[in-house]
Amino acid sequence: MGIAKQAAMLRAARNSASIRSYHPAGTVKCDGVRLFRSQAARDVGCLLDVNPSVASWRCMPMPFGAGGIAHVPDFQVFDEEGGILYLDAPDRIVSADVADIASEAVHLNARYRLLERAEVYDSFRLRNARDLLRYAGTVTPLGDRLRLLAALDEHGSLPLAECLKAFQETRPVPGIASLILHGYVEVDLDDAPLGPETAVRRISR
Structure with a gap:
């Protein structure tokens, strides 16, 4: 052709x-x-x-x-x-x-x-991905990112509701969504809709 x-x-x-x-x-x-x-x-x-x-x-x-x-x-x-x-x-x-x-x-x-x-x-992954991608244009400020990653380093993992408390410079939900989408932290997207109890873990780089 x-x-x-x-x-x-x-x-x-x-x-x-x-x-x-x-x-x-x-x-x-x-x-x-x-x-x-x-x-x-x-x-x-x-x-x-x-x-x-x-x-x-x-x-x-x-x-x-x-x-x-x-x-x-x-x-x-x-x-x-x-x-x-x-x-x-x-x-x-x-x-x-x-x-x-x-x-x-x-x-x-x-x-x-x-x-x-x-x-x-046939899983919750698509629903959760759609929710996260509403905030695809968000850039999480360095200060918020450092605060959350430091907390995860200390505790290993934290419920999503606790992670939201780390955000001081941007809105918490767009901020955490951006960090998930850009591979700084991870959550289980398959088993249930994202909620306050969802465990958040740091991704090793």
Whole structure:
């Protein structure tokens, strides 16, 4: 497939995705334009932002051939070890055989996956990720960050309600959300909605 044809297909895919916006709007690891084909694709983007093994991700990368058909994946994902994964949300109806797409990805030194619905929606992770990403644009001041990290160094872990007391320079909820999203502290996102009793732990750097 020629470069001009690839570019034309990518423009068409991105133009169709840009008609609607999906929530939440903020991201922390998206590299480049934020365009989502559907709410399901946006939901996958939320999960990518809270996956510690993901370094960055891109929306609708350049298409590649599969079974004679060009395919524009929902995402190109870069992991912390330098690996590349092409990813489609579970609502995606692909025009080529999934095995053919995966085989073509291998030729690009990458992997491909079409996610199953359960992987996105069968835990509290997506709900918690959406809540956190409401505050994606927040930058926690150094003083607040130091106060919280020092408290966690002393106690090992603290309930979320106790952590909020460390914030003096910014609003507590956006402040702690920012520190979670940017990998300073961690919480369990899978088992329950975030609440006052959620345990917060420092991430070793």
